[in-house]
Amino acid sequence: MKGLFLFFIILLQSFLGYTQNTLQKDFSASSITHLEIALQHAYFIEISTTQTKKITISSNSDGEFGNQISVKTKITNHILSIEDFILPFTNFYDDKLNAHKVTALKLKITIPENLHITLNATYASAKFSGTFDTLFVQLSSGNCILNPFIGNAIIYTMDGFIDLHTSNATIESKTTTGFIQNIPISGAHNIILKTVTGNINVSKIK
Numbered sequence: 001m002k003g004l005f006l007f008f009i010i011l012l013q014s015f016l017g018y019t020q021n022t023l024q025k026d027f028s029a030s031s032i033t034h035l036e037i038a039l040q041h042a043y044f045i046e047i048s049t050t051q052t053k054k055i056t057i058s059s060n061s062d063g064e065f066g067n068q069i070s071v072k073t074k075i076t077n078h079i080l081s082i083e084d085f086i087l088p089f090t091n092f093y094d095d096k097l098n099a100h101k102v103t104a105l106k107l108k109i110t111i112p113e114n115l116h117i118t119l120n121a122t123y124a125s126a127k128f129s130g131t132f133d134t135l136f137v138q139l140s141s142g143n144c145i146l147n148p149f150i151g152n153a154i155i156y157t158m159d160g161f162i163d164l165h166t167s168n169a170t171i172e173s174k175t176t177t178g179f180i181q182n183i184p185i186s187g188a189h190n191i192i193l194k195t196v197t198g199n200i201n202v203s204k205i206k
Contacts, residue, residue, distance in 0.1 A: 021062070025073060027055040027080060029112045034079045039121040041069055041084045042105040044142075049113045049130025055080065061105040069105055082109075114151075125160065143198070148205045150189070157195040164193060165203045173200045 032055065039045060059071045074081045084105055111117075113131040125142030128135065132151035137144055143160035146153070152169075155162055161178070164171070168187030173180050178199040185204050193200050 021070070022060045023058070023071065025057045025071075027057075027073075027075070029053055029055050029115075031078055032075065032080050032115070034116040035082065035109075035111065035118065036079055037082045037109075037117070037119045037121075039084050039105075039107075039119070039124050041086065042107055042121065042124045044126075045107045045109070045119070045121065045124050046127045047109045047111065047117065047119075047130075048128070049111055049115075049132065052110065052112050055112070056110045057082065058108045059084075059105060071105075071107065082107075152189050152191065154192045155194070157198050159197040160195065161198040162193045162195055162200045164191065164201065165205050166191065167205050171202055173202060175200055 030053065035055075037045070057071065057073065061069050069084060069086055071082060071084050073083075084107075114133045116133050117128075117135045119126060119135075119137045119139075121138070121142060122140050123142060124139065125144070126137060126139060127145040127147070128149055129147060130150070132149070132153070135149075135151060135153040135155075137153070137155045139157045139160050141158065141160065143162070144155050144157055145163045146155075147163065147165040149164060149166045150168065155164075166189075167185065169189035169191045170186050171182070171191045171193065173182055173193045175195045175198060177197045178195055180200045182200075182202045183204050185202065193202070
């Protein structure tokens, strides 16, 4: 009976056009100092640092076009570029209302400590944890969580909230129409948090 149920689920997913695509790429980090990430279709990205000498990128996409969206990478002058893209000849619905109904792309990246990271994303929310040299983030729609975070950073969001848990940093926070909840922190690093309509929360870690 259980086997029949699983067969029915697989058949139903196939009928509805539901697909899933999982990829993983590993790179030696010995010559890489900077990651440049540009995301137009992803809905979430998580980047964490560990005591490692390699960079691991894992992506998972599902939905109606789950097997027609992918991630491409390129290394140039010590910079690892990461970009999501729609495979050619795909009738993809390129509008904000339908984007998450059509596909859901999630990325998880593990890197060594103290790298430079640049992220620009149209839809994605982002989570960072670990020790970074510098972090520059621009999010058009998503939220940004940094917990725990050590390093220098400039974070911009439009309507997404910013949630920072850090220490040893001087922090500048600004929101146009949202609310700011700051715990006084000072230190060697510099962090700038700016949002148009989102809220900002800053907490101190031990």
